[in-house]
Amino acid sequence: MHHFLGYSLDEWMAITTIVSIAGGILIWLLNMAIKNGTEKLSNSVKTLINQMDNLSHSLDSIGSSSRRTENRVDRLEDKFEEHIGEAKVRNTRIKNLEQEVFNRKEK
Template identity: 65%
Template sequence: MHHIMGYSWDEIMAMVTIFTTAGGILIWLLRLAIKSGTEGLSNKLTQLINRVDNLNHTMSSIESTANRTARRVDALEDRFEEHKGEAKVRNQRITALEKEVFRHENSK
């Protein structure tokens, strides 16, 4: 019979079969470990992405609300200034009328 490095063909084929089977099982276990580990990580990343999207949406609506509030405050400030100006004019008219009325009463 033929021998290679002191082993017969039967022994060589048995070793190849054992190493191939062990290697296949090792690769299958590694793939299973990596897949289960990355699935958990993938789920957590998906949750994080969803939360960031929700936060972004919330921040956008807060910004929109703040902008609307700022516009309303500006409009109210403008109206307040108008009323303040009108009040000054009324006070001047009242003062003028008071002077006129008191002057007429004093002259009688």
């Protein structure tokens, strides 16, 4: 019979079979662990990405609303300044009319 490193051909076949089966089981277990572990991680990452997208959309909405509010406040300030100017003109006219009607002098 043929011997290699002190083992016969049938012993080498048995060793190869045992190592192959053990390696196959180990690879299968690692594959299952990696798939299950990464699936949970993948779901968590997808959830995080969705939440970040929602947050980004919310921030865009807040920014847009802020710009609209800023524009409205600017227009109101302009109108207020116009009203102040008109009130000053009216006060001046009233004083002039009072002086004209009552011959009052400014104090």
